Amino acid sequence: MKLLVSPINIEEAIIADTGGADIVDVKNPKEGSLGANFPWVIQAVKARVTKPVSATIGDFNYKPGTASLAALGAAAAGAEYVKVGLYDIQTEAQAYEVLAGIVKAVKTYDRNRIVVASGYSDYARIGSIPALKLPAVAQRAGCDVVMVDTGIKDGKSTFEFMGQPELQAFVDAAHAEGLQCALAGSIKFKDIPVLQEIKPDIIGVRGLVCGGDRTEAIRADLIEKLRAMLN
Numbered sequence: 001m002k003l004l005v006s007p008i009n010i011e012e013a014i015i016a017d018t019g020g021a022d023i024v025d026v027k028n029p030k031e032g033s034l035g036a037n038f039p040w041v042i043q044a045v046k047a048r049v050t051k052p053v054s055a056t057i058g059d060f061n062y063k064p065g066t067a068s069l070a071a072l073g074a075a076a077a078g079a080e081y082v083k084v085g086l087y088d089i090q091t092e093a094q095a096y097e098v099l100a101g102i103v104k105a106v107k108t109y110d111r112n113r114i115v116v117a118s119g120y121s122d123y124a125r126i127g128s129i130p131a132l133k134l135p136a137v138a139q140r141a142g143c144d145v146v147m148v149d150t151g152i153k154d155g156k157s158t159f160e161f162m163g164q165p166e167l168q169a170f171v172d173a174a175h176a177e178g179l180q181c182a183l184a185g186s187i188k189f190k191d192i193p194v195l196q197e198i199k200p201d202i203i204g205v206r207g208l209v210c211g212g213d214r215t216e217a218i219r220a221d222l223i224e225k226l227r228a229m230l231n
């Protein structure tokens with residue numbers, strides 16, 4: 001499993017990089033679960049880290065044009081992984097239109113860039129499309145990775161909304177579609193053995209490596225501890 005760590009600034013990005021993250025995922029929690037950071041922050045991180053850079057473009061509603069333009073911005077700023085949250089999206093048709101626009105914008109710019117379609121494990125409480133509907137639509141739209149994160153960051157974990165069988169079904173559906181799969185959402189150290197059974201390709205964390213409070217700064221010792229558990 002690759003380790004994706006989500007820093008909010010250059011200092012945290014360097015700690016994530018040197019601590020053992022495989023993917024440095026720039027985001028801005030002030031603007032939501034998958035809130036977008038500024039292009040100059042993505043550019044600065046890209047210039048300083050050795051690992052592939054990911055950038056979130058926001059928790060989106062049904063705005064395919066806005067989403068595709070934001071995705072191009074993230075790619076142009078240097079993100080190898082461009083990650084969108086399908087937040088206020090209820091249907092497969094809406095999800096497809098948003099994702100297809102993003103894929104076209106990003107892959108026309110550079111066909112080697114990776115598009116990540118993120119749904120939410122707590123889809124029922126936020127009223128978004130169920131996660132299990134996403135692998136097929138993400139594949140049809142030309143995405144590379146499908147994931148779930150929590151939409152509301154109140155400390156409740158993805159495991160509280162999708163049990164192991166449902167998460168396993170999500171990972172298996174992604175793989176059956178030829179996609180990689182990422183799982184995130186207030187993952188705790190105690191969840192790692194279960195994740196090693198479920199076998200997503202990527203796990204995403206922030207709060208865990210901030211000592212439990214994702215508004216605090218990322219700590220090198222906690223990334224190193226997590227890295228050692230994954231090796």
Ligand SMILES: O=C[C@H](O)COP(=O)(O)O
Binds near residue numbers: 006184
């Ligand atoms: O993409 C991963 C997220 O940033 C996970 O954040 P979290 O572990 O604080 O829920």
